[in-house]
Amino acid sequence: MMTERKLATLLRREGYKVTPQRRAILKIVTETHDHLTPAALYERVQKAQPHIGLVTIYRTIQILEQLGLICEMHAERTSRSYLLKRASEHHHHIVCSGCGTVTDVTHCELEKLQEQLAKETGFEIDGHILEFFGYCRQCQRLKAE
Amino acid sequence: MMTERKLATLLRREGYKVTPQRRAILKIVTETHDHLTPAALYERVQKAQPHIGLVTIYRTIQILEQLGLICEMHAERTSRSYLLKRASEHHHHIVCSGCGTVTDVTHCELEKLQEQLAKETGFEIDGHILEFFGYCRQCQRLKAE
């Protein structure tokens, strides 16, 4: 499991400083199971670090993304949103439209389809994005009420 | 094949007026094979309608999207981008990272996977987004040079 401490070590190893602001961000990111926009992350981090600036959030997100430690979601449109990369292999997400909880889908069987499509279309296919959305158990109950 | 004229008829049928501005937008959208951001569409439409406002582009895109006549792309992040919906059924796209050309993938076999995932995770899965990216034949050649 990825913890704040492990992420901090990874950052340090890459030459980044581990500041209290960054530590607070790492804490939130490792503890949450849903995807967060920069603004949402900012709001949560402020509780621990009231004087943090939104810019710091943006900058830290950028670093974490470059190091492949967080994933960007694709289904959201108004703002970007991110979540901790829990699975190290290639994987996809199921996102709850109700609460934003994200579950990983680690068995991806699109490579065959991808090869077939490459033959059919002449494209050299480098990758794909795939995301499922719907309602998690809890939100299904809430909807039913 | 979808033409400017057919789209215009559909708009009129839905109670929308077909203005010269909209006609110019429809023309570009039906003639291009890549996805366009509002700004890119604006730039192209201006050649035919120099006095058109960017707002009109946004508004027309919104109508076309509501009527299901264009698709929004998911891979782009800085701005939204759209393309004519050529296949009426559920389908996906292969996008060229070089030139932006989009090819439809009309055989989607994710329903089974989706059912399986629903069982495994307890999610009620409503849908998915899937997009492939890589290089089209022409851009492969250009890269090779």
Added chain:
DNA sequence: ATGATAATTGATAATAATTTTCATTTAACC
């Protein structure tokens, strides 16, 4: 064809998301 009417347009301003700049502060290393 013409005129009435409601929708559309475009200029402008407002809002939202993201990035840049730069002087000040600070984590990491010795």
Added chain:
DNA sequence: GGTTAAATGAAAATTATTATCAATTATCAT
């Protein structure tokens, strides 16, 4: 503890998108 390069935050700049509103215009019934 001191040095140094990186990080921070305030503020401004940029980019994307949406809202407002007076002037214009496509459509439809004549």
